[in-house]
Amino acid sequence: MAGMEPQPAVMFTAEQIARRVQELSRQISSDYAAADELVMVGVLRGCYIFLADLSRALTVRRRIDFIAVSTYGQQTCPSESLRLIMDVRSDLVGQHVLIVDDILDSGLTLHYLTHILRARNPASLRTCVFLRKPGRLQVDIAPDYLGFDIPDVWVVGYGLDCADRYRALPYIGQVDPQRL
Numbered sequence: 780m781a782g783m784e785p786q787p788a789v790m791f792t793a794e795q796i797a798r799r800v801q802e803l804s805r806q807i808s809s810d811y812a813a814a815d816e817l818v819m820v821g822v823l824r825g826c827y828i829f830l831a832d833l834s835r836a837l838t839v840r841r842r843i844d845f846i847a848v849s850t851y852g853q854q855t856c857p858s859e860s861l862r863l864i865m866d867v868r869s870d871l872v873g874q875h876v877l878i879v880d881d882i883l884d885s886g887l888t889l890h891y892l893t894h895i896l897r898a899r900n901p902a903s904l905r906t907c908v909f910l911r912k913p914g915r916l917q918v919d920i921a922p923d924y925l926g927f928d929i930p931d932v933w934v935v936g937y938g939l940d941c942a943d944r945y946r947a948l949p950y951i952g953q954v955d956p957q958r959l
């Protein structure tokens with residue numbers, strides 16, 4: 780049992796999240812209205828709840844796929860080298876591809892993934908992240924779709940974890956990783 784796990788301080792409530800996801804889905808559905816199909820590529824594992832909500836809210840035809848890179852593990856600072864752990868199953872040639880991730884921190888993950896997926900010759904390639912920490916960006920990358928900008932703090936919930944805890948929290952909260 781989790782017992783006395785500290786409760787993260789609320790940053791975005793479930794209602795605020797739901798409202799923003801609806802807005803993003805309207806924007807994405809309208810932008811891709813003329814496309815035959817959209818391939819949503821979720822970056823495991825943090826994307827899973829955002830992708831579930833976003834994919835169900837869209838009105839365009841879409842396929843869902845996943846990709847995974849080496850993660851932070853138990854730490855909270857960016858890993859030096861990124862590694863592809865799991866590749867997509869779809870052939871992306873000529874497809875409209877939207878990479879969906881939970882959060883843009885250093886930006887290295889998204890930078891790496893756009894580089895890899897662009898080489899597969901998709902018809903288009905865009906990125907959608909729910910959160911961004913502008914103060915931590917190390918590479919020049921801007922998401923095409925963004926939920927919220929946040930300060931440089933560690934956030935959990937709505938798919939985001941701290942050492943694999945708190946992912947299923949229905950809201951986005953702030954924790955101090957040193958105190959867990």
Ligand code: IMP
Nearest residue numbers: 825883884885886887888933934939940
């Ligand atoms: P980046 O490569 O530094 O942009 O790292 C992005 C990845 O780091 C995200 O997909 C998350 O998995 C993880 N990450 C970064 N900041 C946080 C946070 O505040 N909470 C939970 N995970 C985070």
Ligand code: MG
Nearest residue numbers: 822823824825
């Ligand atoms: Mg992630």
